[in-house]
Amino acid sequence: MQQLGTGIGWRPEIADAVERMPGIDWVEAVAENVCPGHLPESLLRLRERGVxxxxxxxxxxxxxxxxxxxSRLTALAQRAEALGSPLVxxxxxxxxxxxxLTASAxxxxxxLLPVPRTRDALNVLCENIRIAQAALPVPLAVENIAALISWPGEEMTExxxxxxxxxxxxxxxxxxVANLHTNHVNRGEDPAKALDELPVEAIAYVHVAGGFERDGVWHDSHAHPVPRPVLDILAELAARVTPPGVLLERDENFPDPAELEHELTAIRDTVKIATTARKAAQTVAARATADAAGAAPGAAAEHPVTDAARQRLGLAQTALLSALVAGTPVPEGFDRAxxxxxxxxxxxxxxxxVAKVAPELPEILEGAYRTAFLGYAQRHPMAGGYRRDALDxxxxxxxxxxxxDAETRRRLRDWWLDRSGPAPRSQRPAARLARATRRVLLRS
Known part of the structure; x- marks a missing residue:
């Protein structure tokens, strides 16, 4: 397992600060935000330094x-190759x-929404991961997620x-470990028990992030400082195994670089103290490895996945997602609140x-943007990604x-026409016809 060290999530908003931060061994970039043929200069400079x-x-x-x-697997593989990454x-x-699969829209x-911890879901996930592993040029690691909801009838712990x-x-x-904290608050799951049951030898690296609690619900925001309970879970993990890498995630509300550096120092200190204690107390190490003494990961027999299992899972996930984004009835067994x-x-x-990918919309609509969009979202599920969502x-x-307001409507119309019409030169006559048709439809 490659030793990564201490890292931070690379985001364009803090790219300059990340380059200047001392002790950064590695960074993590959101794959979908990186174009293999046009890598950000900041990432290229970091790579040249050996990061x-x-x-x-x-x-x-x-x-x-x-x-x-x-196509998504190909895109992920291209990003791994362009970045010279040891894993994705x-x-x-x-x-x-x-x-x-479900004959539905x-x-x-x-x-990210949680999968049910059932045998059907596990079998499907295992096959999907094998497909992904075969298509990727480097090893794959998968992350446990934070959840606000629990599936009824689950058959396994996390x-x-x-x-x-x-x-x-x-x-x-x-x-x-922030997601383990989220699931502790929201679903009553014991982080220590989850860590005891994990195959710690399979850990590639660890995420640490902040969030906030509102009305008894923990929101994994990645926009707030890392709280003490999350560092405590990191310490619990490091008491069992020294993680090959630990990374601080921050996606919004970026603080001064000094504050990020302070959080990185707290993360390093937490791992160092827990690791020292573990090495000094062999009984802790024995407990951590006792349950993992059997076969190595990957040695278990395969469980064939039937189309019926995929369809059962698909119907359950569609019913849940439809209730969440389209206002259909809550499936039986879920907590309505x-x-x-x-x-x-x-x-x-x-x-x-949508406000980030199309910043002109909040600018044009001003204070009315959020209320208007939330009203739209109640009756119009997203079906084609965020950029399509902005146009729709x-x-x-x-x-x-x-x-x-006529002037505001004109600005919105011009924005929409400019971005929704075909552009290639070979299609200019068709483009003119399409634009003329839209202008008739949208004439005020």
Whole structure:
């Protein structure tokens, strides 16, 4: 297992600060935000200095009922090769549902949602991971996710689920200790028990991040300082094994670089103290390795996945996602209030991301943007990614004769027309016809 050291999530907003930070051994970049042919200059400079860069995928949906999309796997492989990465990472989650498998409209969550810890879901996930491993040029590690909701009828704990996953596929694990804290608050799961059940020898690296609690629900925001309970779980993990790498995640509300450096120091100190204590107390080490003395990961027999198992999982995930983003009835066994919290969180994130990919929309609509978008999201599930979502939102407003102010509506119409029409020179006559048609439809 490659020793990565201490790292930080690379984001364009803090790229300059990351380059100047002392003691940064590696960085992690969101894979979907990196273009292999046009790597950011900051990442190129870091690589030239010997800093390892790991692409971290967020849209593959390995926990979904469908087999992994080949084009997404190719894109992830290209990013690993362009960055010279020793591994790539993704999530144990589903991000979309519906489609041909369930004979229903495709739906996008725009977020990572938990898979049920059942044998069906595990079998599907194992096969999907094997498909991904075969398509990637470097090893794959998968991350446990934070969740606001629990599936009814689960058959395994998180630790058991992850152990079987690693045992059957040989996949490495990216353990997010902040997500273990989130699941402790939101689902009553004991982080220490999860760590006891993990195959610690399969850990590739560890994530550390902050969040906040509201009305008894912990939100894994990646926009707040790392709290003491998360560092305590990191210490619990380091008391069992020294992680090959530890990384600080921060996605929004970036503080001064000095504050990020302070958090990195706290992370290093936490691991160092716990590791020293573990080495001094052999009984702790014995307890940590006792349950892992059997077969190495990957030695277990395969469990064939039937189309029926994929369909059962697909129907369950579609029903849940439809309740979250399309307002359909809550599936039996779910906590209605907690699903409401999750639905509002998904809509809020959707509004935030659309505002980032299309910053002109909040500028044009000013203070009315968020209310208008959340109202739109209640009745219009996302089906084509955030950029398509931004265009569909603008189109929805325009066809409804909004905004009421004529000048604001004109600006929104011009923005929409500029971005939704075909552009290639060979299609210019068709483009002119399409634009003329839209202008007739949108004439105010």
């Amino acid at each position: 390892t860069v790991v692409p971290h995928g967020v849209s593959l949906g390995l926990g979904g009922a469908d087999r992994p999309d080949g 990472t993704e999530h144990i989650a589903f991000v979309r549902a519906g489609g041909p 495709p739906l996008e969550a725009g977020h 630790g058991q689920f992850l152990y079987d996953l690693a045992d059957r596929t040989g996949v490495r694990l990216l353990i997010d 907690r699903l409401g919290v999750q639905a509002r969180a998904l809509a809020a994130k959707r509004a935030d991301v 939102f603008a189109e929805h407003l325009l066809f409804a004769g909004r905004p009421e």
